[in-house]
Amino acid sequence: xxxxxRLEKTLSKPGKLLSIYFTAGYPAVxxxxxxxxxxxxxxxxxxxxxxxxxxPLADGPVxxxxxxxxxxxxxxxxxxxxxxxxxxQQVSLPLVIMGYFNPILQFGVEAFCAACAESGIDGxxxxxxxxxxxxxxxxxIMEAHGLSVIFLITPQTSDERIRQIDSASTSFIYMVSxxxxxxxxxxxxxxxxxxxxxxADLDLKHPQLVGFGISDAASFQRATTYAKxxxxxxxxIRMLTEKGTxxxxxxxxxxx
Amino acid sequence: xxxxxxxxxxxxxxxxxxxxxxxxYPNIEELRQEYRQILSSESFQQExxxxxxxxxxxxxxxxxxxxxxxxxxxxxxxxxxxxxxxGAHKVNNTVGQILLARHLGKSRIIAETGAGQHGVATATVxxxxxxxxxxxxxxxxxxxxxxxxxxxxxxxxxxxxxxxxSRTLKDATNEAIRxxxxxxxxxxxxxxxxxxxxxxxxLVARLQAIISEEIKEQLLAAEGTEDPDVLVACVxxxxxxxxxxxxxxxxxHVEIIxxxxxxxxxDTGESAATSALGKMGIIHASKTLLMxxxxxxxxxxxxxxxxxxxxxxGPLHAHLFKSGRAKFVPVTDAEAMEAGQELARxxxxxxxxxxxxGFAVLKKGHIAKDSLAVINLSGRGDKDLQTYMDYFKLSx
Ligand SMILES: Cc1ncc(COP(=O)(O)O)c(C=O)c1O
Numbered sequence: 001x002x003x004x005x006r007l008e009k010t011l012s013k014p015g016k017l018l019s020i021y022f023t024a025g026y027p028a029v030x031x032x033x034x035x036x037x038x039x040x041x042x043x044x045x046x047x048x049x050x051x052x053x054x055x056p057l058a059d060g061p062v063x064x065x066x067x068x069x070x071x072x073x074x075x076x077x078x079x080x081x082x083x084x085x086x087x088x089q090q091v092s093l094p095l096v097i098m099g100y101f102n103p104i105l106q107f108g109v110e111a112f113c114a115a116c117a118e119s120g121i122d123g124x125x126x127x128x129x130x131x132x133x134x135x136x137x138x139x140x141i142m143e144a145h146g147l148s149v150i151f152l153i154t155p156q157t158s159d160e161r162i163r164q165i166d167s168a169s170t171s172f173i174y175m176v177s178x179x180x181x182x183x184x185x186x187x188x189x190x191x192x193x194x195x196x197x198x199x200a201d202l203d204l205k206h207p208q209l210v211g212f213g214i215s216d217a218a219s220f221q222r223a224t225t226y227a228k229x230x231x232x233x234x235x236x237i238r239m240l241t242e243k244g245t246x247x248x249x250x251x252x253x254x255x256x
Numbered sequence: 257x258x259x260x261x262x263x264x265x266x267x268x269x270x271x272x273x274x275x276x277x278x279x280x281y282p283n284i285e286e287l288r289q290e291y292r293q294i295l296s297s298e299s300f301q302q303e304x305x306x307x308x309x310x311x312x313x314x315x316x317x318x319x320x321x322x323x324x325x326x327x328x329x330x331x332x333x334x335x336x337x338x339x340x341x342x343g344a345h346k347v348n349n350t351v352g353q354i355l356l357a358r359h360l361g362k363s364r365i366i367a368e369t370g371a372g373q374h375g376v377a378t379a380t381v382x383x384x385x386x387x388x389x390x391x392x393x394x395x396x397x398x399x400x401x402x403x404x405x406x407x408x409x410x411x412x413x414x415x416x417x418x419x420x421x422s423r424t425l426k427d428a429t430n431e432a433i434r435x436x437x438x439x440x441x442x443x444x445x446x447x448x449x450x451x452x453x454x455x456x457x458x459l460v461a462r463l464q465a466i467i468s469e470e471i472k473e474q475l476l477a478a479e480g481t482e483d484p485d486v487l488v489a490c491v492x493x494x495x496x497x498x499x500x501x502x503x504x505x506x507x508x509h510v511e512i513i514x515x516x517x518x519x520x521x522x523d524t525g526e527s528a529a530t531s532a533l534g535k536m537g538i539i540h541a542s543k544t545l546l547m548x549x550x551x552x553x554x555x556x557x558x559x560x561x562x563x564x565x566x567x568x569x570g571p572l573h574a575h576l577f578k579s580g581r582a583k584f585v586p587v588t589d590a591e592a593m594e595a596g597q598e599l600a601r602x603x604x605x606x607x608x609x610x611x612x613x614g615f616a617v618l619k620k621g622h623i624a625k626d627s628l629a630v631i632n633l634s635g636r637g638d639k640d641l642q643t644y645m646d647y648f649k650l651s652x
Contacts, residue, residue: 054421054553055539057433058277064420076551101275102538106552127277128541152278156440161281179279179440 002143003171004122007094010045011172011207017229018220018256019046019209020236021098023066024083025075026052027240032083033090034245040091042252048125048231049084051077051099058127060183062234066241077107081115088120096150098125109138113145123148123171131168143170150174155195159202166204175199175208175227183234184213193225200226217255260505260572260581266454267543269579271571274453275541279437283445286360288455294359295352295462307351308466311384312341314348318474318630323602328618329625333478334605334633335471337496344608344635345464345496346377350446352463354381357444364443365389368418368432370397370425370492371563371610372404373635374448379413389413392431394424397562404639422556425492425566429540449493450570453541457498457570464499471630472503485627486511489634490614491584492563494570496634505581513622514573515613517559518586528557530569531577531584539568545577560589560643563610583622591616593647596637608635609643 003011010017020039024032032049039047052070056063087095097116104112104126116124124147129138131151142149148171153162156179165173177192178184199208207228214223215235223230232255239251259269266272266288276284294300308314316336325332337345350367357365365382367389369375375391382389391408395417398405408415421427429452436445450457450464472482487504489497491514504510519527527533534545539554547555547567559565569577576582587595596612598619599605607615611634623629637644645651 054555055426055430057430057541058279058437060434068420071553078551100538102548102554103552105537106535106548106550128275128538130274130276130278130281133273133275154279154440156282157278158282176279180438181434184438 002146003148004094004146006092007122007148007171010094011228013045016224017045017209018252019048019229019231020044021048021050021231021233022236022240023050023052023063023070024080025070025073026066026237027069027244029070029073029075029079030083031245032080033087035248036087036091036095038245038248039252040093042249043256044093044252045229046094046096048096048098049080051080051097051103053100053103056100058181060181060234062183062237066237077103077112081119084119094122095120096123096125097121098127101126101129110141113141113147116147117145121147123150125150125174127152131165135168152176153199155179162199162202162204166206169206171206172228173204173206173208174231175210177210177212177214177223180212182212196226220255258506260575262454262458268572268575270536271544271574272454272457273543275538275543276453277437279440280453283436283440284453287459290360291356291455291459294356300355300359303355304352308348312347312351313339314466315470315474316340318471318478320478321603324599327602328623330623331628332623333475333484333630335467335500335630336633337467338605338607338611338633338636342373342377342380343638344373344377345467345499346374346448347380348466348499349448349460349463349495350374350377350381353444353446354385354387357446358385360444362442362444363387364439365446366392366432366435366443367446367448368392368425368428369448370394370428370565371561371608372397372401372408372639373563373608375413375415376404376407376411378446379408379411382413383411390435391415392418392428392435394418394422394428396423397425397428400643401562401639402642424562426554433540449495450498450572451493451540451542451568457542457572460495461498461502461572464495465502467496467499467632468501468503471500475630479628483507483510484630486513486623486629488513488515488614488617488629489632490515490564490610491569491573492517492566492610494573496632498570498572500632501582512576512582513617514576514582514584515587515617516569516584517561517564517613518588519558519560521588522586526558528559528565528567529586530567532586534569542568542571544568544571545574561592561609561613563608564613585617585620585622587613587616587620591620593644595619596644597648605633606637607633608637609640611635
């Protein structure tokens with residue numbers, strides 16, 4: 001079992017958790033650390049730092065564009081680690097890196113995990129690293145560096161596979177709210193409730209955070225009726241595009 | 257088992273696999289579990305073979321190109337995939353995959369396309385089966401392959417422009433994958449080459465293997481041997497090449513040449529020569545050679561030929577390259593265009609610009625004197641007329 005004290009403490013807090021995703025290097029290349037600090041001050045419970053990638057297959061237009069901008073701004077994996085080297089002297093909330101696997105492969109998986117551990121990163125979400133490849137090739141390295149790997153489930157994931165994912169998990173499960181890429185705004189209707197309830201009834205070992213398509217207080221509440229928390233990505237990035245980092249406090253307070 | 261066949265985990269040597277987001281897992285898993293069984297079932301084979309014969313027009317001829325042979329002092333045969341219905345080998349795959357989609361109970365088809373040949377071939381079989389068809393195509397390619405865009409529309413398909421990145425084949429493939437994530441229940445993705453997550457590279461290779469199956473028989477009838485000295489094909493993702501090589505991979509005495517697009521030249525920064533410029537990485541859910549920065553960002557390729565303008569290559573071909581089984585020859589835009597014109601003038605056949613890359617290996621001296629060569633003529637050049645006109649100033 002791998003989970004940092006930080007993650008453990010946060011996941012066992014009473015009440016619902018708000019996790020925020022943003023793309024490192026967007027809107028400006030040096031915004032990474034200020035954004036994380038402002039998010040903690042405003043009351044977010046967790047932050048997912050997105051590693052920009054040229055070809056983000058699971059992402060909709062908003063995150064795609066933030067990635068393209070970040071890369072154009074000169075963001076790189078190495079630069080991210082330079083920026084967050086002292087982050088643990090500044091914030092104490094759990095930090096998770098979300099990134100596609102190719103940039104990590106090129107950085108070197110071992111070197112990447114070591115750099116994460118050094119910066120005080122708690123977990124990884126790697127949307128295109130499938131469970132079987134993780135278990136066969138990378139589990140050992142990632143666990144050795146104290147990193148909790150977080151897996152996704154979707155409305156199409158079978159109960160059997162969800163149980164398999166639950167037992168491979170060490171902290172929480174990322175529950176994708178609908179069959180979609182990120183940022184799709186769809187109704188949190190009846191079908192969605194049935195899915196949330198089905199997962200709740202499985203009585204899994206690990207808590208679930210719901211992501212994709214959540215952007216305001218109403219969708220946050222709806223998503224957390226059954227789950228432990230929710231993740232906002234595209235909605236937060238849209239706000240950053242409009243208002244810049246100055247808008248963070250009001251945005252987070254408007255949700256919680 | 258052959259060392260060039262896919263293994264149980266979906267790898268060719270160190271290349272391949274299925275690096276898919278969880279959202280695609282149910283679809284890819286279903287395909288993985290069912291494709292071999294469906295492909296070898298009697299009902300599938302009966303329909304597939306019948307359509308290949310009566311609709312596609314197979315077997316395609318193996319044509320002895322006497323003037324080209326004389327010009328280069330070799331015995332050169334051309335496998336006439338340009339004579340397939342819709343004008344290229346792509347239809348061998350789409351006929352098979354549409355039947356597969358029906359077996360899987362899917363009712364909506366999506367595809368990506370570069371040159372538009374795969375898009376046309378997909379739109380064609382969708383019309384044939386009465387299924388809705390959405391084709392993703394980069395904006396740049398929509399402009400340079402206008403006749404094929406019109407054909408797709410004529411056939412009732414919806415062409416959706418891919419506006420991200422280099423707005424070419426890579427980006428169209430991203431959009432098709434995103435569509436599949438958003439439509440996981442009713443949709444089958446007919447991928448157009450031996451790329452993407454396992455089992456696609458193997459599925460498409462098996463559906464194109466008819467090319468080498470016919471070459472064996474036809475060459476035996478014409479020359480008294482199944483085995484040429486050398487086989488040549490152009491490689492974008494690598495489907496026509498996979499089909500041309502398939503039944504010869506274990507016959508190591510048959511030399512294999514793969515022509516890849518060097519664009520303005522391998523070292524100009526404007527190239528799509530993946531074997532020369534690529535490093536191991538993950539593109540479209542497959543671990544293979546791809547053009548990328550040191551930071552692991554996929555770079556934007558360039559080639560005059562939309563069908564070869566791709567920064568990766570199918571994992572089978574990465575394996576053939578790495579193991580030394582195939583020789584990869586980079587061919588520039590100019591060399592390809594000249595080879596296209598030469599074929600037109602010596603044999604009366606205007607090839608697709610993709611295909612012309614394969615013919616350029618002749619002039620570059622890769623076919624030994626007196627050798628018996630088979631070149632896969634993957635498609636005809638109608639779609640490229642505007643590019644030929646501009647390049648050779650044919651309208652002046
Ligand atoms: C005629 C022709 N040849 C070759 C290709 C390249 O694809 P592949 O390498 O999969 O055969 C294309 C792709 O559009 C094509 O239209």
